Amino acid sequence: MTGNSNTSTASASWRLSRVERCCAPAGGGRAVLGVLALGGCCGHCGCASIAVMVVPLRLEDLRSCLSHPCMTVVTGAGPVEYADRGVGEPLLAVHGTLGGWDQGLVAAEFFRVNGFRIIAPSRPGYLGTPLSTGRTPAGQGDALAALLDAIGLDRTAVFAGSGGGPAAYALAARHPGRVTRLLQIDSVALPIPPFPLPGCLRWIRPSGSSCGFFAMAQRRC
Numbered sequence: 147m148t149g150n151s152n153t154s155t156a157s158a159s160w161r162l163s164r165v166e167r168c169c170a171p172a173g174g175g176r177a178v179l180g181v182l183a184l185g186g187c188c189g190h191c192g193c194a195s196i197a198v199m200v201v202p203l204r205l206e207d208l209r210s211c212l213s214h215p216c217m218t219v220v221t222g223a224g225p226v227e228y229a230d231r232g233v234g235e236p237l238l239a240v241h242g243t244l245g246g247w248d249q250g251l252v253a254a255e256f257f258r259v260n261g262f263r264i265i266a267p268s269r270p271g272y273l274g275t276p277l278s279t280g281r282t283p284a285g286q287g288d289a290l291a292a293l294l295d296a297i298g299l300d301r302t303a304v305f306a307g308s309g310g311g312p313a314a315y316a317l318a319a320r321h322p323g324r325v326t327r328l329l330q331i332d333s334v335a336l337p338i339p340p341f342p343l344p345g346c347l348r349w350i351r352p353s354g355s356s357c358g359f360f361a362m363a364q365r366r367c
Contacts, residue, residue, distance in 0.1 A: 201259045211251035218274050221292035223285070227274030228267040228293060232258035236299055238290065238317075239266040242308030246273030253331075254305055265302070267293055269313055280313075283338055287316025291324055300324070307331040312338055 216229040229247040239254035241247070250266030251258075258264045269286055271277035280286035290313060294302060303326050306314030311333025318325040 201261075203256045203259060207255050207259055208252055211255055212248055214251060216247050216268075216274070219293070219296045221279075221289065221296040223289040223292035224270075224279030225274070225276060226267050226279060226289060226293045226296070228265060228297075230263070230265055230297070232261075232263045234261040234263050236302040237262045237264055238294070238302045238304045238314075239264050240290070240304065240306035240310035240314045241266065241269065241272070242310050246275075248273075250310075253307055257305065262303075265293075265297070265299070269310065283312035283316045284320065286313035287318075287320050290314075290317045291321040294324055301326050303327040303329070305329045305331070306333055309334055311335055 211231070214229050214231050216227055218225050218227045227247060229251055231251055237254060237257050239250035239257075241249040241253065246268035247266040250268075251264060254262070254264045254266065267290065268275040270280035270289060275289075280289040294300070301324055304314050304317060306328075307330070311330050312335075314328060314330065314333070315335070318328050
């Protein structure tokens with residue numbers, strides 16, 4: 147997770163119940179670890195802060211993610227399929243191994259109901275984004291930056307999980323000016339060497355599309 151000292155966690159659009167500050171008695175600051183800590187600097191002493199959100203998540207919110215419309219935009223890296231849901235602070239949701247934009251929306255729905263705008267792309271090789279848009283983590287990071295260009299976003303917070311971790315790390319490393327904060331949940335963090343996909347796993351991406359449980363539950367664009 148990275149913090150941005152120019153970003154206030156007290157923004158009304160985030161609809162926070164409280165912001166906990168941890169100020170060292172002799173100046174400086176110490177990090178505070180907590181769930182959903184996308185807050186960054188507390189704006190007082192430079193310490194980290196915990197953003198506690200107040201709107202609960204309902205089952206119908208999650209179900210509505212699967213029927214939300216998606217679209218495809220041509221970027222400098224190639225076509226990228228994505229969904230755009232909600233109003234407020236932008237949050238790029240990078241899905242894991244089984245899924246696409248639908249999994250990204252479901253994973254980040256708690257943020258949307260608490261005032262975030264969720265941009266959820268299908269990574270290259272999943273659903274409607276061709277593998278040619280980015281065959282490596284570095285290429286996928288570049289594709290995410292190209293998506294931000296195409297939809298007119300200069301900077302955004304980034305949320306990623308599981309197999310989406312390498313792409314999100316690459317985006318932050320290769321395009322640091324585009325990422326205000328990075329939150330990774332149980333993400334792959336080791337180098338990924340090029341190797342053929344084992345035969346038992348080839349069903350995951352037939353003809354360049356995902357066939358995971360999220361993919362089967364959603365309608366194609």
